[in-house]
Amino acid sequence: MKRLAIFLAGAALALGLCGSVAAQSARIPVVAAENFYADVVKQLGGERVQVTSILNNPDEDPHLFEASPKTARALQHAALVVYNGADYDPWMEKLLAVSKGEKRTTIVVANLVGRKSGDNPHLWYDPATMPAVAKAVSGYLVQADPAHKSDYDARLATFLASLKTIDDRVASLHAHYKGVPVTATEPVFGYMADAIGFEMRNLRFQLAAMNETEPSASDIAAFEKDLRERRVHVLIYNSQATEGLTKRMLKLSKDWHVPSVSVTETLPAGKTFQQWMLAQLDALSGALQGWQQ
Numbered sequence: 058m059k060r061l062a063i064f065l066a067g068a069a070l071a072l073g074l075c076g077s078v079a080a081q082s083a084r085i086p087v088v089a090a091e092n093f094y095a096d097v098v099k100q101l102g103g104e105r106v107q108v109t110s111i112l113n114n115p116d117e118d119p120h121l122f123e124a125s126p127k128t129a130r131a132l133q134h135a136a137l138v139v140y141n142g143a144d145y146d147p148w149m150e151k152l153l154a155v156s157k158g159e160k161r162t163t164i165v166v167a168n169l170v171g172r173k174s175g176d177n178p179h180l181w182y183d184p185a186t187m188p189a190v191a192k193a194v195s196g197y198l199v200q201a202d203p204a205h206k207s208d209y210d211a212r213l214a215t216f217l218a219s220l221k222t223i224d225d226r227v228a229s230l231h232a233h234y235k236g237v238p239v240t241a242t243e244p245v246f247g248y249m250a251d252a253i254g255f256e257m258r259n260l261r262f263q264l265a266a267m268n269e270t271e272p273s274a275s276d277i278a279a280f281e282k283d284l285r286e287r288r289v290h291v292l293i294y295n296s297q298a299t300e301g302l303t304k305r306m307l308k309l310s311k312d313w314h315v316p317s318v319s320v321t322e323t324l325p326a327g328k329t330f331q332q333w334m335l336a337q338l339d340a341l342s343g344a345l346q347g348w349q350q
Contacts, residue, residue: 085201088131090140090149093181093324093333094166094190098139100329101195101212105205109135112146112323124148132156137197139190142167145178162201164193179322183248184224187330191216219331226338227252234290234345240283241293242303243267246320249338250293258283266302277302284309291344292317316344 084107089095095110102108109131112122129152132138140149142165153163166180167173169189180186195213199206227249235254241247244263251257259280265272272280283289284306292310294303296319310317318341324333 085136085198086134087137087139088135089138090146091181091323093330094139094141096324096330097187097190097216098137098194100216101191101209102198103208103212105202105208106198114323122146122148124152128152129155135161136201137162137164137194139164139166139194141165141178141180143172143176143178143180144174145180162197164190164197166190169193177244177247179245179247181330182246182320184220184227184252186248187220188217223331223334223338226335226342230338230342230345237345238283238289239291239293240280240289241295242306243295243298245295245322246293246337258289266298266300272302280306281309284313284315287313287315289315291315291341293320293341294318295320295322297321297323318344 084105085102087095087098087102087106087108089098089108089110090112092110092113095108098106098108111128111131128148132152133156138149138153138161140146140163145167153161166186166189167176167178170180170183170186172178172180191213195209198209202209230253236256238256238258239250240258241250241263243266244260245267247257247263259276262272262276262280265276284292292306292315294307294317299307307317309315318337320337321333324330328336
């Protein structure tokens, strides 16, 4: 983040020299800050959209991302920009302020679902989020390219129908594991855990980890006690942020035979959003099998 202010002036000059946006190609240029939103746009737009995503690497911690002039250039000709908001990708607002897109439309996911600064920013794990995103994106595509409305409408219907498989899986987990105590190293999976109905423990520890502050000694001790005494049925961890304390808790979970499940903040290569969600829910279901309420 520290480097952002240094290059903003240069990026502004470079973008200003570009003048007016070149004539739009046959495909609608879209930039999505996160690659799972990019995947949704691709599913909704097909060959009629050209989508660029900024956060792509599932092996890197998204919180450590630093914007660069290349990121600014990606926004230069975007007709549509989609980003998370709720302080998850604050560099987007600064870049958009530099890039003067005259006819650019911006969709901030947090605004769609009524979330704000201070809320859990991992909005894509809330089952209610992607239907809202899909409808907003599809609405834009129809407005921008009305000649292909029937195709966009069909793609939206297909996408929304495909989410039912995720909803059904969540409902099944809710039926079997509502009230089951679990824990996590960060609140990445928080909205999905709420939808399933888990009793989520060690929230103060999780918030400290997410905000890159040190959990208190008492919070660390409580987390370790939950694992050592097997008070929780599964440990959910962010595999893109495996710092010292996360590794420590993973070792304890292994030592005390508490199953652990990995979740990520970035869509893995070669998967759609739906496949990604289902794979993680399946892993969670497998970890919980054998536990009795």
